[in-house]
Amino acid sequence: MSQASIKVGSAPAVQYLLRLGDSCLVLAQRISEWSGHAPILEEDLALSNMALDLLGQARGLLTHAAKLDGQGHDEDQLAFLRDERQYLNPVLMELPRGDFAFTVLRNFAVATWLLLLWQQLEKSSDAELAAIAGKAVKEAAYHQQHAADWVVRLGDGTEESAARLRAALATLWPYFNELFDADAVDAAAQAQGLGPAWSSLKDDWLAHMGEVLREAGLSLPRNSAYQSAGRRGVHSEHMGHMLATLQYLQRAYPGGRW
Amino acid sequence: MSTSTTQNEWPLWEVFVRSKAGLDHKHCGSLHAADAKMALQMARDVYTRRQEGTSIWVVQSSQIVASDPGEKGMYFDPMEDKVYRHPTFYELPESVNHM
Numbered sequence: 001m002s003q004a005s006i007k008v009g010s011a012p013a014v015q016y017l018l019r020l021g022d023s024c025l026v027l028a029q030r031i032s033e034w035s036g037h038a039p040i041l042e043e044d045l046a047l048s049n050m051a052l053d054l055l056g057q058a059r060g061l062l063t064h065a066a067k068l069d070g071q072g073h074d075e076d077q078l079a080f081l082r083d084e085r086q087y088l089n090p091v092l093m094e095l096p097r098g099d100f101a102f103t104v105l106r107n108f109a110v111a112t113w114l115l116l117l118w119q120q121l122e123k124s125s126d127a128e129l130a131a132i133a134g135k136a137v138k139e140a141a142y143h144q145q146h147a148a149d150w151v152v153r154l155g156d157g158t159e160e161s162a163a164r165l166r167a168a169l170a171t172l173w174p175y176f177n178e179l180f181d182a183d184a185v186d187a188a189a190q191a192q193g194l195g196p197a198w199s200s201l202k203d204d205w206l207a208h209m210g211e212v213l214r215e216a217g218l219s220l221p222r223n224s225a226y227q228s229a230g231r232r233g234v235h236s237e238h239m240g241h242m243l244a245t246l247q248y249l250q251r252a253y254p255g256g257r258w
Numbered sequence: 259m260s261t262s263t264t265q266n267e268w269p270l271w272e273v274f275v276r277s278k279a280g281l282d283h284k285h286c287g288s289l290h291a292a293d294a295k296m297a298l299q300m301a302r303d304v305y306t307r308r309q310e311g312t313s314i315w316v317v318q319s320s321q322i323v324a325s326d327p328g329e330k331g332m333y334f335d336p337m338e339d340k341v342y343r344h345p346t347f348y349e350l351p352e353s354v355n356h357m
Contacts (some may be wrong), residue, residue: 040268042289042300049303148298153292 003254006073006081010171012188014069015088015131016195017100018078019185019231020117021032022089026239027110028054029246033097044084046146046195050107053139067128080250084233084240092175094239101154101164106172108147112208115140115178116201127192148212153214162217174226179205181231272322273305274315283315291316294323 008014032051038044062075094112102121118140121133154161182199190197210220229234249256268290274283286305291297297316305311325333341347 040290042291042304044302045307046303049307142302146303149295149299153296 003081003251005083006077007086008069008078008082009071011068012185013192013194014065015185016189017061017065017068018088021058021065022087023093024054024061025058026087026089028058028092029242030093030097031107034103039100050143053143057136058134064132076250078216079107080247084235084243086233087235087239088233089230090109090175090178091230091236092172092178094230094242095175096238099164101161102168102171104147104150104154105165105168107143107174108151108212109176109209111140111143111147113201113205115144117205119197120196124195127230129194151212152216155218165216169221173221174224177224177226178228178231222224264302268292270319272319273301273318275311276313277310279312283313288319
């Protein structure tokens with residue numbers, strides 16, 4: 001027996017929340033893949049902590065998205081019972097975890113972006129979203145600092161660590177574009193005071209990225225024209241495999257609980 | 259193998275955590291880290307996951323000067339028969355019983 005898939009509505013506020021909530025959920029899943037595999041025990045725990053923070057943020061956001069969607073779904077149904085095209089995270093989040101340099105650079109880029117976003121969302125006209133942001137902003141600040149330190153350490157470390165970090169930056173760079181795409185969902189959120197248009201965060205994000213990358217001995221790559229479209233449900237070939245792992249238990253044992 | 263190399267290269271740090279304002283920092287364990295900043299972050303992630311802390315100290319284990327276990331007898335045994343150094347040795351008069 002398996003569990004039928006659900007769909008969410010197309011209201012801009014719901015989409016806006018899911019873009020963020022799915023980002024947290026999918027990155028949490030990717031980071032948690034390091035559990036038991038990180039280079040040292042201490043970092044294993046640090047990464048697990050970060051994944052759990054992100055998962056907590058995802059829970060709040062999915063619960064709220066489900067409420068605004070008004071179809072009576074809950075956070076678990078949204079997390080486990082949607083099909084691939086219904087997930088709205090940027091493709092950046094679902095890319096395989098790669099090596100440690102790839103992981104810390106993505107974590108740094110995403111934490112920097114999330115921190116800027118949460119700071120704006122604390123002022124959201126939606127009280128529930130503002131409350132989630134108030135808690136998340138502290139978590140993101142720590143994630144950013146921790147990941148930034150690793151970026152500098154690797155960039156300023158051995159020849160191999162610097163080469164791996166440069167390779168990670170080259171791979172990730174085109175996927176960052178999607179974090180700052182402007183579209184109707186974004187514009188509606190900004191107009192309603194729900195949250196900022198993501199495109200408005202780009203300058204600050206680039207400034208933070210540039211600062212830390214320079215300290216790590218790297219420069220910002222040239223602009224890429226690549227445009228991924230995860231926010232519209234168009235994902236990479238990695239997403240389906242990841243969802244198969246993420247959803248397996250709830251699909252095989254509907255409603256199963258610990 | 260890479261793990262043991264890492265741990266040979268990174269110094270050991272002792273971690274002290276204060277659970278509440280006003281209480282002492284208590285030794286709670288040790289960890290490996292490349293420098294003080296990393297040691298503080300790792301201490302936060304390893305030892306304060308369950309709200310154990312409001313403040314952390316770290317110190318390189320090599321900086322701690324410890325008494326020699328071989329000198330334990332000389333150092334500590336002479337205190338065994340000095341019961342008069344404990345306040346409970348003295349009998350208080352009734353009138354100050356609740357001091």
